[in-house]
Amino acid sequence: xxxxxxxxxxxxxxxxxxxxxxxxxxxxxxxxxxxxxxxxxxxxxxxxxxxxxxxxxxxxxxxxxxxxxxxxxxxxxxxxxxxxxxxxxxxxxxxxxxxxxxxxxxxxxxxxx
Amino acid sequence: xxxxxxxxxxxxxxxxxxxxxxxxxxxxxxxxxxxxxxxxxxxxxxxxxxxxxxxxxxxxxxxxxxxxxxxxxxxxxxxxxxxxxxxxxxxxxxxxxxxxxxxxxxxxxxxxxx
Numbered sequence: 102x103x104x105x106x107x108x109x110x111x112x113x114x115x116x117x118x119x120x121x122x123x124x125x126x127x128x129x130x131x132x133x134x135x136x137x138x139x140x141x142x143x144x145x146x147x148x149x150x151x152x153x154x155x156x157x158x159x160x161x162x163x164x165x166x167x168x169x170x171x172x173x174x175x176x177x178x179x180x181x182x183x184x185x186x187x188x189x190x191x192x193x194x195x196x197x198x199x200x201x202x203x204x205x206x207x208x209x210x211x212x213x214x
Numbered sequence: 215x216x217x218x219x220x221x222x223x224x225x226x227x228x229x230x231x232x233x234x235x236x237x238x239x240x241x242x243x244x245x246x247x248x249x250x251x252x253x254x255x256x257x258x259x260x261x262x263x264x265x266x267x268x269x270x271x272x273x274x275x276x277x278x279x280x281x282x283x284x285x286x287x288x289x290x291x292x293x294x295x296x297x298x299x300x301x302x303x304x305x306x307x308x309x310x311x312x313x314x315x316x317x318x319x320x321x322x323x324x325x326x327x328x
Binding site: 135143144145146147150190200201202203204205206207 | 215244245247255256257259262306310316317318319320321322
């Protein structure tokens with residue numbers, strides 16, 4: 102089955118700096134890669150996603166890049182703010198066209214004011 | 215995107231009893247899933263809830279322990295049966311609303327078994 106590795110497990114950045122979280126996946130047939138933000142005690146919220154026919158996608162301060170050949174994708178947050186502090190999860194679907202997701206272990210991001 | 219209401223939000227249960235968790239979606243969703251999340255950890259898929267048929271369980275999860283129902287495209291339940299302290303966790307339902315909208319999660323049920 103699909104295996105998703107996520108690094109780092111914790112990340113501290115100064116407010117205004119950029120944060121990068123990286124994930125690798127094992128199933129070359131995976132074609133959907135979402136990122137979720139989960140604040141303490143709350144449900145995961147989709148913040149951005151990318152499909153395998155796209156190399157990069159941006160939404161204001163958030164961007165995701167995908168390298169299909171290397172089977173890795175990354176989340177980039179620019180101009181970080183204290184409210185960006187949360188746990189971020191990457192995920193990949195289990196094979197092309199599948200609606201099941203396998204999640205990475207998460208990255209706890211702390212933005213220091 | 216769809217909004218999923220999940221209840222109860224939390225419960226403390228005696229070992230050996232069962233708890234049923236409900237998820238109601240405000241619109242039809244193609245797929246529904248049930249996850250378990252230990253505090254501070256990632257999400258583990260329990261099963262896919264299939265409308266009108268038996269759920270599809272992941273390795274390590276069985277129907278006798280986690281029976282699931284999905285009578286229509288907007289509602290599903292997960293029962294945690296014969297509970298033990300090891301079942302203490304957060305349980306989340308998720309719905310896939312279709313291309314471009316990703317997955318939406320319920321607010322979660324924090325279960326403590328004593």
